[in-house]
Amino acid sequence: MVQLSYHASHEQFSPSALLTYAQQAEQAGFQGISCSDHFHPWSERQGQSGFAWAWLGAAMQATTLPFGVVCAPGQRYHPAIIAQAAATLGEMFPDRFWVALGSGQAMNEAITGKPWPAKAERNARLKECVDVMRALWAGDTVTHHGLVCVEEAKLYTRPAKPPQIMGAAITPQTAEWVGGWADGLITISHPYDQLRQVVEAFRRGGGEHKPMYLKAQISYAPTEEAALQGAYDQWRTNIFASSVLSELKHPHQFDAAATFVKSPDLYEHIRISSAPQQHIDWLKKDIDLGFETISLHNVNRDQQPFIDLFGEKILPVFRG
DSSP states (O other): OOEEEEEEOTTTSOHHHHHHHHHHHHHHTOOOEEEOOOSSOSSTTTOOOOOHHHHHHHHHHHOOSOEEEEEOBTTTBOHHHHHHHHHHHHHHSTTOEEEEEOOOOHHHHGGGOSOOOOHHHHHHHHHHHHHHHHHHHTTOOEEEESSSEEEEEOOSSOOSSOOEEEEEOSSHHHHHHHTTTOSEEEEEOOOHHHHHHHHHHHIIIIITTSOEEEEEEEEOOSSHHHHHHHHHHHHGGGOSOHHHHTTOOSHHHHHHHTTTOOGGGGGGTSEEOSOHHHHHHHHHHHHHHTOSEEEEEEOSSOHHHHHHHIIIIIGGGGOO
């Protein structure tokens, strides 16, 4: 059976609001929570960027659900610190925490003032971070000198079972690469044929029998116009190719890039509909592709109608 989760967007809402939404999502029947980890939002209109790792401890204590976070170690975060943070959550909340690791975006990572590497170097750095984190979770004393440096680090607080590491990938090329080292895949919703290519690439690269998670970007509202306008207001800065999204550094640059985006352009990138059956049909296609966990990110600002409607009419369709 598929697990349908609620996505908590730290770019769009304050941590206190997201804590309430997480509790309401559990009450409505969502089976997990995922969250972003941003230093800057994608747009000035989104206007938030709470520290995800502080929020996770509070939210996991306030609910009983499994949680996951998408993170980019290597520049803004030293991998030993992320290993320690994940180990602490895993120790406090056994079998409830997973982490997705990706190569990151300049908007979050370039704040350190260090050069922003090309994609190939960011991938190589990410793989070094993964190896460091796994060694620390195994109890090793780690010294590593490469694209990241670690000197005689050892974690003394570790969970009985290390967190799963999901490889974050948007393109088929990255999906094929993470298939060889990640415990599973996490990607975002694309048009069906593009999403199928990502899945096939992940399996081809070594992920044949590994779990696959999907963050589905949707916009639900009681009317079609409200769903479209809500998506346009909040998420028109996020529809560009990965090569663009990873290079821009400031929210005002994303807003400038989106100047010529029109409302109808969003239909190719976001699942916009006021009809519950349409959302059910989209989810059934995701399940057919093999996704086991689907995190629903309602990109507009009206979270309560989304949580209530999905809890009443959509989540029950997919329960055993």
